[in-house]
Amino acid sequence: MIDVQHVRKVFQTPDGEVVALNDISLTIPTGAMVALMGPSGSGKTTLLNIIGAMDVPTSGTVTLDAVRVDTMHADERAVFRKRIGFVFQRFALIATASAYENMEFALRIAGVDRAQWHTRILRALDILDMNDHAHHRPAELSGGQQQRIAVARAMCIEPSILIVDEPTANLDSQRGAAVLSLFRNYAANGTTIVMSTHDPTSEKYATSICRLRAGAIEAYTTAPSVNR
Numbered sequence: 001m002i003d004v005q006h007v008r009k010v011f012q013t014p015d016g017e018v019v020a021l022n023d024i025s026l027t028i029p030t031g032a033m034v035a036l037m038g039p040s041g042s043g044k045t046t047l048l049n050i051i052g053a054m055d056v057p058t059s060g061t062v063t064l065d066a067v068r069v070d071t072m073h074a075d076e077r078a079v080f081r082k083r084i085g086f087v088f089q090r091f092a093l094i095a096t097a098s099a100y101e102n103m104e105f106a107l108r109i110a111g112v113d114r115a116q117w118h119t120r121i122l123r124a125l126d127i128l129d130m131n132d133h134a135h136h137r138p139a140e141l142s143g144g145q146q147q148r149i150a151v152a153r154a155m156c157i158e159p160s161i162l163i164v165d166e167p168t169a170n171l172d173s174q175r176g177a178a179v180l181s182l183f184r185n186y187a188a189n190g191t192t193i194v195m196s197t198h199d200p201t202s203e204k205y206a207t208s209i210c211r212l213r214a215g216a217i218e219a220y221t222t223a224p225s226v227n228r
């Protein structure tokens, strides 16, 4: 379960303070798939970074799987993050490494037993239909292919929480729907998923929609598609 209470995030910039999040409270049950929607600059990435324990709020609390992460030191948070999978808005693939090596790196960081790496990598590549590109480096892949490798990399660590920033931005509608449906299956099996999206198709797959506007929650609704 993810529990965020009264989270505020203020960035200091040369032009003064930017209030990116203002009094955000939301609870996301285990196995939910929440779509964060809202205009550019509304705070989606900032909130994902805080929910994923990448960043800490200026004030407020963040509790993940019953553990307070906002009060942790950076190194404790880094250890905690082993259970969290990330798909970043700009993929953050290692440019000099192949798709396969990018996944090996994620498995090493997550502390997964090396004996399992090969099987897990091949399974994730297969699910994302990227088997033929295992030994390509990111520059040798299209944007959509890089996105699918970023998804496969997050999936292969079998995270309890999956944070995804714009999962379908570079995918055609069919591939986008396939990725969303994949996420929904993972959620049904107990992975809690929070994703930001501009893609209205996501509403069909998410169990809840959280609409942000100017750093505040405008609406938090359970999707009509939820039947469980």
Ligand SMILES: Nc1ncnc2c1ncn2[C@@H]1O[C@H](COP(=O)(O)OP(=O)(O)OP(=O)(O)O)[C@@H](O)[C@H]1O
Binding pocket: 011, 012, 013, 018, 019, 020, 038, 039, 040, 041, 042, 043, 044, 045, 046, 047, 089, 196
């Ligand atoms: N590191 C930072 N330093 C200063 N301001 C920041 C920083 N990160 C985000 N912001 C500001 O916080 C606000 C929210 O940004 P955020 O990236 O969370 O938006 P977003 O909803 O993800 O937008 P997009 O849909 O374009 O990805 C914006 O005004 C942005 O300029």
Ligand SMILES: [Mg+2]
Binding pocket: 044, 045, 046, 089, 165, 196
């Ligand atoms: Mg963003």
